Amino acid sequence: MKxxxxxxxxKIRLAKIDTTGTPGFKGDKAAGEARVxxxxxxxxxxxxxxxxxxxxxxxxxxxxxxxxxKDGTVRSVFARVGQQGAxxxxxxxxxxxxxxxxxxxxxxxxxxxxxxxxxxxRSHYEDVLVVRVHxxxxxxxxxRRYDQINAFERxxxxxxxxxxxxxxxxxxxxxxxxxxxxxxxxxxxxxxNPGDLKERERWGDYMTAYEDVLNKTSTPWxxxxxxxxxxxxxxxxxxxxxxxxxxxxxxxxYPQPDWDPTSIKVPA
Amino acid sequence: MKxxxxxxxxKIRLAKIDTTGTPGFKGDKAAGEARVxxxxxxxxxxxxxxxxxxxxxxxxxxxxxxxxxKDGTVRSVFARVGQQGAxxxxxxxxxxxxxxxxxxxxxxxxxxxxxxxxxxxRSHYEDVLVVRVHxxxxxxxxxRRYDQINAFERxxxxxxxxxxxxxxxxxxxxxxxxxxxxxxxxxxxxxxNPGDLKERERWGDYMTAYEDVLNKTSTPWxxxxxxxxxxxxxxxxxxxxxxxxxxxxxxxxYPQPDWDPTSIKVPA
Numbered sequence: 001m002k003x004x005x006x007x008x009x010x011k012i013r014l015a016k017i018d019t020t021g022t023p024g025f026k027g028d029k030a031a032g033e034a035r036v037x038x039x040x041x042x043x044x045x046x047x048x049x050x051x052x053x054x055x056x057x058x059x060x061x062x063x064x065x066x067x068x069x070k071d072g073t074v075r076s077v078f079a080r081v082g083q084q085g086a087x088x089x090x091x092x093x094x095x096x097x098x099x100x101x102x103x104x105x106x107x108x109x110x111x112x113x114x115x116x117x118x119x120x121x122r123s124h125y126e127d128v129l130v131v132r133v134h135x136x137x138x139x140x141x142x143x144r145r146y147d148q149i150n151a152f153e154r155x156x157x158x159x160x161x162x163x164x165x166x167x168x169x170x171x172x173x174x175x176x177x178x179x180x181x182x183x184x185x186x187x188x189x190x191x192x193n194p195g196d197l198k199e200r201e202r203w204g205d206y207m208t209a210y211e212d213v214l215n216k217t218s219t220p221w222x223x224x225x226x227x228x229x230x231x232x233x234x235x236x237x238x239x240x241x242x243x244x245x246x247x248x249x250x251x252x253x254y255p256q257p258d259w260d261p262t263s264i265k266v267p268a
Numbered sequence: 269m270k271x272x273x274x275x276x277x278x279k280i281r282l283a284k285i286d287t288t289g290t291p292g293f294k295g296d297k298a299a300g301e302a303r304v305x306x307x308x309x310x311x312x313x314x315x316x317x318x319x320x321x322x323x324x325x326x327x328x329x330x331x332x333x334x335x336x337x338k339d340g341t342v343r344s345v346f347a348r349v350g351q352q353g354a355x356x357x358x359x360x361x362x363x364x365x366x367x368x369x370x371x372x373x374x375x376x377x378x379x380x381x382x383x384x385x386x387x388x389x390r391s392h393y394e395d396v397l398v399v400r401v402h403x404x405x406x407x408x409x410x411x412r413r414y415d416q417i418n419a420f421e422r423x424x425x426x427x428x429x430x431x432x433x434x435x436x437x438x439x440x441x442x443x444x445x446x447x448x449x450x451x452x453x454x455x456x457x458x459x460x461n462p463g464d465l466k467e468r469e470r471w472g473d474y475m476t477a478y479e480d481v482l483n484k485t486s487t488p489w490x491x492x493x494x495x496x497x498x499x500x501x502x503x504x505x506x507x508x509x510x511x512x513x514x515x516x517x518x519x520x521x522y523p524q525p526d527w528d529p530t531s532i533k534v535p536a
Contacts, residue, residue: 083342
């Protein structure tokens, strides 16, 4: 899965990445889904271990264009972990209270504690994406945010938080199909917002903004992964595999009690 | 499932309830589990509808003795709903900041917003359970809390929150088996706390405290259900069925767009 990791030393160009590709996996869709299911079980076991050990914190950042599959990824990858094992923090348009603070304020309050997994559905990266594309703040303000974000994430990492960031990369054509599917199904129509089409018109601006994000903020302590996401099963596979590998590298252990388990008798 | 609902007009005695019973269901364990899986799917569909409609709020309160199965219930019943569809609020021993406020303060901040499902894993009821049993506050303080809680929940209900409360009722013998199972498995041992045995000694006091809770705070706007919980599949079945029935009674509808879906064309 390292093939998807953005190296700080080599600039990436999103247009050159095949959003329908499945590099590193030879199986078909059914084999991919079966593998995701096994990885979801493994992730569940690792979450249990992480909670039991109570030392590590895991922060997963999900970013994507509209219809890019953030919700679906959470559903598949964390299917076996459950609500008690992982929490989603959604960052929508900021409230007036949030806007009254710096842009990292609302984000900081949601980072994981010991033993916790938190998934950011959108994140502080919106403050250099939608905010930049729509010029909600002047250029000199958003330009210095890359360094601010790197410093913030570095602090989190140095204090014990493992950070993994995914950009779910779909093509413009795939988005068209997904938006049309929403319009076609009466029970999905509520997800469609005519305003989404305005954002779609700015596709090129968003790709430029994402490229800057990926090239400026993929660090050794908080790497970005660009996930080819037109095929949902492959998207889920990359995210699940990356998280399992990341957690396995932490060398976690179940804590040993400081009392002798055989000495304890539960009275009737 | 109405058989498990605590009527405000008829006092219940916990000792008279068979914790191994499966009233209202004729099938065996396998049939029960299959039904829970179907109900979990239905609950997922209802959550989608609830979020889409954006009007209702659902608050689920789970209370139980230690090992009573609160975590397992969340895992089974909300298995298909996912982290985005339902959130768990855990209420552990209060922090010093929480203790500096009234006991409903930390609880109020976690209640669901429109379209949201929130599950309370423990709740404000601990303030008339553990707090009463251990006399953390004088009797005159905890005694007036039943009325305070009823008034608080009535306000929530009148403002649009549906409240359903479950007491997962296990026997003292079943707890012994579950504690012993935790001790026996190395990967489960961390869940065992020698202090749990001290609470177990107070079983009778807890049952008295639970009976008062059930008899004083099962209201038309926030009913309690006593769930026979020695059999995990039956426990899950009662909770899932009750939630599905409750949500189906709300008569929710997918919102209709105020624009004509056929008039919208997604540009290339």
